[in-house]
Amino acid sequence: MRVKMVVAYDGTNYSGWQIQPNGVTIEQKLNEALQALLGEDIRVTGASRTDAGVHSLGNVCIFDTDTRMPAEKISYALNQRLPEDIVVQDSCEVPDTFHPRFSRSRKTYEYRILNRRFRMPTRRLDTYFYHYPLDVEKMQEAADYLVGEHDFKSFCAVNAQSKTSVRTIYACTVTKEADIITIRVTGNGFLYNMVRIIAGTLIKVGAGEFAPQEMQTILDACDRSVAGPTAPAHGLTMIGLEYE
Amino acid sequence: MRVKMVVAYDGTNYSGWQIQPNGVTIEQKLNEALQALLGEDIRVTGASRTDAGVHSLGNVCIFDTDTRMPAEKISYALNQRLPEDIVVQDSCEVPDTFHPRFSRSRKTYEYRILNRRFRMPTRRLDTYFYHYPLDVEKMQEAADYLVGEHDFKSFCAVNAQSKTSVRTIYACTVTKEADIITIRVTGNGFLYNMVRIIAGTLIKVGAGEFAPQEMQTILDACDRSVAGPTAPAHGLTMIGLEYE
Secondary structure: OEEEEEEEEOHHHOOOOOOOOOOOOHHHHHHHHHHHHHOOOOOOEEOOOOOOOOEEEEEEEEEEOOOOOOHHHHHHHHHOOOOOOEEEEEEEEEOOOOOOOOOOEEEEEEEEEEEOOOOOHHHOOOOEEEOOOOOHHHHHHHHHOOOEEEEOHHHOOOOOOOOOOEEEEEEEEEEEEOOEEEEEEEEOOOOOOHHHHHHHHHHHHHOOOOOOOHHHHHHHHOOHHHOOOOOOHHHEEEEEEEEO | OEEEEEEEEOHHHOOOOOOOOOOOOHHHHHHHHHHHHHOOOOOOEEOOOOOOOOEEEEEEEEEEOOOOOOHHHHHHHHHOOOOOOEEEEEEEEEOOOOOOOOOOEEEEEEEEEEEOOOOOHHHOOOOEEEOOOOOHHHHHHHHHOOOEEEEOHHHOOOOOOOOOOEEEEEEEEEEEEOOEEEEEEEEOOOOOOHHHHHHHHHHHHHOOOOOOOHHHHHHHHOOHHHOOOOOOHHHEEEEEEEEO
8 A cells, every 4th residue: 555644854953855875864764664663665755855954844755565554553653663853743545646746736835034133042943043134024025026837947956957947836925923034935846945045035135135026037037146045954844735 | 240141042951050060051051151251250140040951032140240341242252152052142231239039020931832643843842742632721711820929839849948939920821823832921930840830730721630720729728749740841931031
């Protein structure tokens, strides 16, 4: 049977999702725990191969297994074998045709900025500290330009390998609660580093270095060098995916 | 001159505030950093000697120094010498008569409970995970009994050494946002483990083990054994102090 799992993790201590020769990854930890639990050579396939330091409340992965354990019980049993910074939130059986990356979905990410005079130790792992005051209204005005179907080439890492850089953003909101500014973006897919470059560009808008309407110029340019910098990984959290 | 500092920390990796023979403490880290910065044998005096694992957004401490460095600059300079889980939020000169424990103040603490089916890795450091659903309205109803001047002996660790166990609670609210229940309590002072015992007792109310009106019986008993358990330290955050 094919099992789908929803996985939350604190990415601080991992070299990202995808298995790699150097560094411990989420994918590796899940494979090892599943192999120990089920006694099979299991390889999970993830929806979003998050970068080193990026967090997730609900990444999705699948794997195929011959186990007789009910799919719903796997989450509970697996969590006993996982470190405390990786927790499976749900497990269920899905049709063999379901693939977490090729099935159509809406993905949501949040980029959090701690915008205050001094760092706040209790939020240092999941917010990016930015000292200078940011204008949230201007950031929202700029974010509005991103909504819709666009070529996001300006917001894609130069070394990325995607067939097309056209994506659809359904919503992009910038809100502030206490000292934390949250950029929340939902789309049908994201290019490599896209949310972090959006965040880095919106920070420049908030700081007054770009005018909000310059977002249109940046989009039109289809040139990575005109957008803002790639904001640091630890401010980014993958919130989840909804499949059609 | 006497300098007052406001200090925030993630208590996860410390054996609490107060210097002790075994284990690294916040007080020790501050003394060491101040001694390195100012070249004097500095000993800070803290307002709240928080326990191991307890966090703070704004604990207060003082120290006396002969430095010519302006008091307001000390926070910036000191943060360069402190680990990333301790951050001074403010420093200013105060009269020699000011003492952080003996001056009258209002203290606010928050106890946070992550109330959902599975643990959430990104909030594991500053929330206490509780799996069974809790009734927030009943918890608020119970919390209302605590407001006012009472003898809180039932909510004090048995080995505590206080002259009196009478304290005044100005406000005690229980709110829920997404999966996190926050117990916020403001008072003129707290007995040893008092907020954690209040939290442990309110959790029992929320789970249906105590009726809300039993809070009155528990208060009247003046007996630690009738209240709920001491909730774990890592759910507790000292929010701050306001001096009169």
